[in-house]
Amino acid sequence: MFRAKKVFPGVTHISDAMGVSMTLIEGTERAILFDTGYGTENVKDFVQTLTGKPVSVLLSHGHHDHILGVRWFGKSSMCSEDLDEFRLRTGSLQRTKVAKQAEQKCVPIPEDFMSVIFTEPEAIIFEDFSGRFEQKTEDLGQMHIQVIHVPGHTPGSIVLYLKELRLLLTGDDWNPCTWIWFPSSLPVHRWRENMKELIHTLEKEHGQEILYVLCSHQPKVRDAKELKAFLEYMDDERLESAPAVDMGVPIETHEIRKEPEGWTLLFDKGKK
Numbered sequence: 001m002f003r004a005k006k007v008f009p010g011v012t013h014i015s016d017a018m019g020v021s022m023t024l025i026e027g028t029e030r031a032i033l034f035d036t037g038y039g040t041e042n043v044k045d046f047v048q049t050l051t052g053k054p055v056s057v058l059l060s061h062g063h064h065d066h067i068l069g070v071r072w073f074g075k076s077s078m079c080s081e082d083l084d085e086f087r088l089r090t091g092s093l094q095r096t097k098v099a100k101q102a103e104q105k106c107v108p109i110p111e112d113f114m115s116v117i118f119t120e121p122e123a124i125i126f127e128d129f130s131g132r133f134e135q136k137t138e139d140l141g142q143m144h145i146q147v148i149h150v151p152g153h154t155p156g157s158i159v160l161y162l163k164e165l166r167l168l169l170t171g172d173d174w175n176p177c178t179w180i181w182f183p184s185s186l187p188v189h190r191w192r193e194n195m196k197e198l199i200h201t202l203e204k205e206h207g208q209e210i211l212y213v214l215c216s217h218q219p220k221v222r223d224a225k226e227l228k229a230f231l232e233y234m235d236d237e238r239l240e241s242a243p244a245v246d247m248g249v250p251i252e253t254h255e256i257r258k259e260p261e262g263w264t265l266l267f268d269k270g271k272k
């Protein structure tokens, strides 16, 4: 079952039964769904209960928990640098793992979950640059979205900035528990510098501070100050002394955890 909450005018944050979030952004003319969840439920039908406007699908990156719901739409778009990840994560090995997770969570899956054929997303064509980042702007009608390519969690990760609301949607490039340990993730220093540079670039461009953040693994709106404090906390000294954790894979994963907030960064210390 989906849960949806209108967090700003024109912005509805939706969680699926598996616990991942996606966001419907609506202007006066059309709408964009940013990510599609695990695909265990018909997200297209659900979104149509929220808006009568045409909806296009934009993917934050190529991981299964954000892309498997594309099946209900057919068409989608994403950064070309994550297309390999999309192919891998819609493959049978990954789908088998998701089906097992769904069973453990007592979430029913569609009969054709293993056999349904995915249409490959179209590659986003970025038109210009925002500082060092490729970007394009989508005008939904009185709602402008900057679609910005910010490599980090994956090479093709994109974030969205809604200037009217001073709201940043980070996808998996930042969550209060951020994972930068995947084989395709950037080295942790580069991820951190990209995120800091992104904030600096947007605040300079618009002449005002970012106020809010929506993440892909959190149902609630975060204060942008939390994101900034998180990035400052993950300094070189802490990265160097972070203890190792066993993620069950042969990757040199280390963890920084900050209490009382519970902020966590998991990263591959071996990747330079």
Ligand SMILES: [Zn+2]
Pocket (backbone or CB within 6 Å): 061, 063, 153, 172
């Ligand atoms: Zn991810």
